[in-house]
Amino acid sequence: MKSFIKVMKALSDPNRVKMMKMLQHKPLCVCEIKEALGIAQSTASKHLKILEDAELVDSFKDGLWVNYSLSDGSGSPYSACMIGNLKHWLDEESDIKAITDILPDIDRLKIVSDG
Secondary structure, eight states, rough: OOOHHHHHHTTSHHHHHHHHHHEEEEEEEHHHHHHHHHHHHHHHHHHHHHHHHTEEEEEEEEEEEEEEEOOTTTTHHHHHHHHHHHHHHTSSOOOOOHHEEEEEEEOOOHHHHOO
């Protein structure tokens, strides 16, 4: 039951749900996620850690970048179920649509050079 509760708690925050919806489009770094959501980088990192601990997202290093992507769900049947279902849920929600619409315009190199 512990694994189930961890997944449900991880998805109980609107920003974490938005992150999941963003990551179903492509892998993203923390700076891209914070830019899209308009939150602090430390806040984005904390949210990603919670999602990672619930086996909903994975992180991988690519040179200087740490990228996040949706997990394959192999670590938990609960995370696998929620990842699969979320792919079909909430796409027409205005908050989700607004964020996924701007994703193609978010460029990590521009974010870093502006910062």
